[in-house]
Amino acid sequence: MESPKVSIIVPVHNAGKYLEKCLTSIISQTLKEIEIILVLDCPTDGSNNIAEGFAAKDKRIVLIYNNENLHTGISRNKGIEAAKGKYIGFFDHDDYCESNMYELLYEKAEEECLDIVRCNFLCVYKVKSECVEEGYKYPDNSTNATDKEWFYENVCSDKISCVIWNHLYKADFLKQNKLYFLDSRTICSEDSIFFINVYDKIEKIGIVPDFLYYHVFHSSNTGKAYAYRSIKNRVSFFEELHKFLKSKGINEDTCNTFLFKNVVRSLYSASRQALLLFPLKKALKEINTLRKNNLIMKQFYFLYKKENLSTLFRLKPTIIIFSLLIRVSTPKKNID
CATH class of the missing domain: 3.90.550.10 (Spore Coat Polysaccharide Biosynthesis Protein SpsA; Chain A)
Incomplete structure (x- = not known):
């Protein structure tokens, strides 16, 4: 041929x-x-x-x-x-x-x-x-x-x-x-x-x-495997998307608007999977890495802005509770 x-x-x-x-x-x-x-x-x-x-x-x-x-x-x-x-x-x-x-x-x-x-x-x-x-x-x-x-x-x-x-x-x-x-x-x-x-x-x-x-x-x-869709790998994905948007001249507020809902839902899913798979101490250690990532925490804070509250209240109750726990456990002053 x-x-x-x-x-x-x-x-x-x-x-x-x-x-x-x-x-x-x-x-x-x-x-x-x-x-x-x-x-x-x-x-x-x-x-x-x-x-x-x-x-x-x-x-x-x-x-x-x-x-x-x-x-x-x-x-x-x-x-x-x-x-x-x-x-x-x-x-x-x-x-x-x-x-x-x-x-x-x-x-x-x-x-x-x-x-x-x-x-x-x-x-x-x-x-x-x-x-x-x-x-x-x-x-x-x-x-x-x-x-x-x-x-x-x-x-x-x-x-x-x-x-x-x-x-x-x-x-x-x-x-x-x-x-x-x-x-x-x-x-x-x-x-x-x-x-x-x-x-x-x-x-x-x-x-x-x-x-x-x-x-x-x-x-x-x-x-579907956690090894692929882990918290760490999902965070890497959102970091790559953010880097792409910035390379196209998209301002930070617009970046947040594009990303925040997906970030919160996706990382809730990963965190839930970690809690089901691992002993509690290990699962919480995985979830705690979210609080150390500025890009991710900005999305959790962005969710609670006044103009986004309608989006917040359309989420599942478990996701709302999860996002609130992540937000209140990380003071905004700790985010660059």
């Missing part, structure tokens, strides 16, 4: 029973000129054997072996560097897609000379013994790539989905703009950081309105 039209990058760790369906949906694409890069991230459940079995039967599959568990961020970067396709797509190892997904995205990108094109997607949940599909359609404003501040606000406040696997990216666009993923061992939601940087660079967004990608939620999703 000549240079592939699309390179599809799939970090593979412990995908379990989901991997076979995932890989079958990729190799069955109606667009045949594809390269499938499986980055084997030290799986311990036999996922490597499944990947190697598929590779033995399909020469379009390229295997990359990590020497240590690097997680999704760095694994995706290794895939980007190895990719030979004109376009690049990312795929989670437990998801699947329609057979014509990459053909539709590729044709749209080629017809309109786009650096990026996306489709809508479905979330797949199991409710009791039944699988339920819930479609996600982007708001109309998200088609206007020139309104950068709209993207900044909606990414920072978690109002739009910042997933990356329903997109197709021109490889040269990613590489020339040095658009890579942060290390997901030390920061969570690295895909949101990638998303905001991508959308900051593009001038036009291509849309295929069909629901073509299926994102599967299950109890062993990596994204």
